[in-house]
Amino acid sequence: MAKAAIHIEMPLGVVVRKTPGVTRWASWNWRAVAVLPGAGPADWVELRREGDAVEYHAATLPLTLWAAETEAYMANLADSQPSIYLVMRDEAESDRPMNAVLVTASPFEGQDYADSGEDIVEKIPMTEGLIAWVRDFTLEHHRDEAFVKRRRDKSRIDLVEDGRGDARIRQDSDVYRAPRRIAQ
Template sequence: MAVRHLSVGIVAVKRKLNNPWVDFEWLPEAVLPGLPAVEPRSLIGAEGSVERWYLGEAELAFHSGETSHYRDNLVSGRPAVWVALRESHEGAWHVAGVTVDPYEGESFVDVITDKVEALPMPHEIAVELQAFIDAHHVEQPFHKRKRDRKDPDAEQPEYGIGHPLRQGTGRRP
């Protein structure tokens, strides 16, 4: 199976909340094609109570067996990159996962403590993804499965007296 790895940078936003139990909220905000010349976990901007942080590098992996999923993403009208952020035991937020597979991205929300967003896919990543699909996609024809027919010569199971499925007992199951 062919695999292509692509390094991307992840930007997150940290917002101050007016909440007695939680001080801040972290959310993924942008995917950068390539890696900027900024150290991971660096503050890159602030406006009022909102801060933007460069969290660091993440690796997108394209697998040849998933090309139909990637194609679904590209033709959706809003191609996306799913990013999941997770808080460590020390309280620092980091990238838990990044994918362009919409079905894998949907599964990211199964971890309820993660912050997951479907972010707009940068054009450079879409071009790389389309080239990977063109090189590795194999169309799988749909085959409708036929039901097995009941064998009229097969013996019926024996049910004991009083069993609800026994014929002629007068009882309903």
């Protein structure tokens, strides 16, 4: 009998700051700067403007914690600054500057998205309340897995089998023999 997936979810607002770019190749610099636990729905709502710098409540996404991922959350909480990882995509056909796709507390999942090279992954510091929420869930559901050392296979791989060829093909002589000269 399969065990039901245990998870909890919280809406998490994401604040993104837009500042002027410093090179001629990037006219704007986009950076995730904060999270808003329990935020309501939003779609690029302007929060604050200071000269050319603008902060937006870009999106509200569900932060889901899974009981099977507690090892990743433990690694995140052990970091000097526990963080939320925001995955964004720059989609040209969209009317939004960036599409916020996912928020996660798992550094392993954040790394998986960063490895693809197609997504932008931003690390956002967690608030104290969010750290406590993740820590409480993790401590409740984390189970240490005992290390099991695997046994070595006893087959001999150091034996030499030169000239054997494919065992499925029946031949009387060496498969890799030199071609014979045809006498004329």
